[in-house]
Amino acid sequence: MENHIVKIIDVSPVVSHVFRIRTEKPAGYLFSPGQATEVSLQYAGWENEKRPFTFTCLPSDNYLEFTIKTYEAHQGVTKRIATVAPGDEFEIGDSWGTIQYKGPGVFIAGGAGVTPFLSILRHLNSEGNLGHNQLICSNKYEDEIICFDELKSMLGDRFMNTITQQKDPELPKGRINEAYLKTHIQNFDQPFYVCGPEKFVEDILNILKGLGAKPDGLVFEQ
Structure with missing residues (x-):
């Protein structure tokens, strides 16, 4: 598995406790709609705390996008996500996942x-x-x-x-x-x-x- 460090370029609120986070897209990075990747925050002490998040952008977009719900009651990554800002960094891995389109339904x-x-x-x-x-x-x-x-x-x-x-x-x-x-x-x-x-x-x-x-x-x- 190849890992990539990507810089956050935009953070926007979607609804209560949900944020749209866009990052740089590594050259040649591929995913299929519905797939996810493992993400870790590049803060001291958090680099090895990996969590799966789904891509919510199009494969053709020149950025990567995640739409993430945060949880104040939690003490892990999904609470800390609410504090990220443009200029911060994620580490992401390869794309994976079994949720892929198989026809109208x-x-x-x-x-x-x-x-x-x-x-x-x-x-x-x-x-x-x-x-x-x-x-x-x-x-x-x-x-x-x-x-x-x-x-x-x-x-x-x-x-x-x-x-x-x-x-x-x-x-x-x-x-x-x-x-x-x-x-x-x-x-x-x-x-x-x-x-x-x-x-x-x-x-x-x-x-x-x-x-x-x-x-x-x-x-x-x-």
Whole structure:
């Protein structure tokens, strides 16, 4: 594996506790939409603390972009990420990951699990190939939905959201469970892309299998 030191060129807030971080792109660096890399902060004492983050830019962009949720309650990398600024540096490795586009289907995300889908959907949109892809997201609160306006503009009614904890949200409240999927999905013989917290992914995959989704049509990080 080849490692690269890349300088941060821009840091912008996206929604509450989520930042878009753009870095230099090493010459010849390649990735496929949906893939990730291991990232470490180049601060004293943090160089060996590697964490996986997904690329959210297009492969053709002349920079690399990560959309990262930070956690104040944590004491590790995802808390320190909130302090980075232009001029700081990341070390990144090669690209990897099993979340890659296999054809039109349904994307299902829990919280920040939407990030691997951003590059895929942006890439399809740039080529005019969004087709009838569908995105379903679950978040605790409405102000946590990452890139809501952009995704709504791209997908329209095929971008659906559920809110699990906020009192009286404007968006539908509830969880992505079997009843929800049966109501909103007509065809289970198509690819399903699933990403989010480990328990969320496990539960959704089990539900999809029970509803007739084919195991080789389930795309998730393994």
